[in-house]
Amino acid sequence: MDDSRPIFVQIAEKIENDIIDGTLPEETQVPSTNQFAAFYQINPATAAKGVNVLVDDGILYKKRGIGMFIKEGARAVLIEKRKEQFYEQYVLSMVREAKKLGITQDQLADMIRRGENKE
Amino acid sequence: MSVVVETKGLRKAYKDTVAVDNVSLKIAENKIYGLLGRNGAGKTTLMHLMTAQQLPTSGELKVFGENPYENERVLKRTCFIKESQKYPDTFRVKDVLETAADFFPGWDREYAYSLADEFRLPLRRGMKKLSRGMLASVGIIVGIASRAPLTIFDEPYLGLDAVARSLFYDRLMEDYTEHPRTIVLSTHLIDEISKLLEHVILIEGGKLLLDEDADALRGRAIRVSGPAFKVNEFAEGRKTVHRQTLGGLVSAVVIGDGDGGDRERAQRLGLSSETVTLQQLVVHMTNASNANPERKAEI
Numbered sequence: 001m002d003d004s005r006p007i008f009v010q011i012a013e014k015i016e017n018d019i020i021d022g023t024l025p026e027e028t029q030v031p032s033t034n035q036f037a038a039f040y041q042i043n044p045a046t047a048a049k050g051v052n053v054l055v056d057d058g059i060l061y062k063k064r065g066i067g068m069f070i071k072e073g074a075r076a077v078l079i080e081k082r083k084e085q086f087y088e089q090y091v092l093s094m095v096r097e098a099k100k101l102g103i104t105q106d107q108l109a110d111m112i113r114r115g116e117n118k119e
Numbered sequence: 120m121s122v123v124v125e126t127k128g129l130r131k132a133y134k135d136t137v138a139v140d141n142v143s144l145k146i147a148e149n150k151i152y153g154l155l156g157r158n159g160a161g162k163t164t165l166m167h168l169m170t171a172q173q174l175p176t177s178g179e180l181k182v183f184g185e186n187p188y189e190n191e192r193v194l195k196r197t198c199f200i201k202e203s204q205k206y207p208d209t210f211r212v213k214d215v216l217e218t219a220a221d222f223f224p225g226w227d228r229e230y231a232y233s234l235a236d237e238f239r240l241p242l243r244r245g246m247k248k249l250s251r252g253m254l255a256s257v258g259i260i261v262g263i264a265s266r267a268p269l270t271i272f273d274e275p276y277l278g279l280d281a282v283a284r285s286l287f288y289d290r291l292m293e294d295y296t297e298h299p300r301t302i303v304l305s306t307h308l309i310d311e312i313s314k315l316l317e318h319v320i321l322i323e324g325g326k327l328l329l330d331e332d333a334d335a336l337r338g339r340a341i342r343v344s345g346p347a348f349k350v351n352e353f354a355e356g357r358k359t360v361h362r363q364t365l366g367g368l369v370s371a372v373v374i375g376d377g378d379g380g381d382r383e384r385a386q387r388l389g390l391s392s393e394t395v396t397l398q399q400l401v402v403h404m405t406n407a408s409n410a411n412p413e414r415k416a417e418i
């Protein structure tokens with residue numbers, strides 16, 4: 001956990017990542033608030049807040065007396081959301097840095113292709 | 120939200136110093152609080168007042184809705200683990216664990232002994248012969264196994280090595296999860312325990328400097344660096360808690376909104392930026408208050 005960002009946000013992101021990469025498939029149960037708290041040595045109220053963010057977003061739902069489950073279709077919703085963030089987080093800052101260094105659009109496109117080939 | 124401790128204008132003055140100065144706060148039920156501040160900031164005096172070990176000079180103090188002074192109903196529900204705890208001369212570790220049952224209605228004897236085993240405490244050794252770390256471990260065990268509805272730890276880890284401290288955090292959180300209660304952890308080492316805290320109270324010079332949700336403080340401040348005029352443009356109309364210059368370059372820690380907007384704005388101005396940890400924010404705010412002792416931090 002990074003102490004310079006709200007921990008509940010980091011817990012929510014961690015669950016989102018696990019849903020996106022398939023570690024937590026749809027309709028499976030997510031660990032309980034207390035399990036998250038024990039695993040990351042964080043306050044249980046903070047862990048609960050992170051889980052509740054995803055309930056409010058319609059990613060998780062509660063089965064009474066059992067626990068939190070991942071909604072069907074959650075993965076697609078999250079991927080769409082992340083694509084939006086990808087533009088804000090990566091593309092905009094990349095373009096700004098490229099401008100600073102005098103990298104042209106063609107050179108930038110070239111670099112992206114080079115990076116893709118490497119992967 | 121049920122309130123466990125409430126103070127209004129609480130003040131404790133000694134002959135020539137004011138240790139606690141006009142402190143008004145509320146401590147809510149079943150939350151974990153960090154009571155932070157430098158050595159000599161007034162943390163210990165505040166805890167002594169809350170646990171009725173000292174009388175306030177003026178102001179109001181209520182614990183579980185009552186005046187705690189010589190009040191058995193309140194004190195039975197309170198456990199205060201202090202650094203300088205004195206024990207009767209003849210007491211062994213075992214005697215402390217047995218006697219605790221008389222003080223704390225919620226005392227879990229079996230659990231206390233299993234913790235003593237985990238902390239590798241020699242049960243038959245006299246309290247006077249314990250190392251500093253072992254003494255700290257006894258305090259921690261009493262604090263956890265007492266299950267008191269209000270449990271206060273004053274710098275509980277002194278003399279403990281990293282392994283034992285980690286064991287303390289693990290067992291405290293485990294037991295808190297199963298048996299929720301109000302916990303106040305006083306410390307000047309924030310990094311290790313900050314993740315355990317739900318709420319932060321920061322005092323400096325006896326005054327209340329911060330009383331906020333811990334998560335709301337993480338990422339609230341941002342450090343920007345770049346040419347002075349751009350940093351000034353960024354910091355315009357905001358509170359700056361720290362400022363450093365290097366030639367024409369300025370680095371400033373500015374209190375922001377805590378959303379992504381601040382970093383975005385810094386980037387657009389061509390400033391490099393990073394978010395500030397809870398520990399760094401507390402250090403900067405403490406220093407800023409020393410520079411401006413009359414101003415309560417408003418963030």
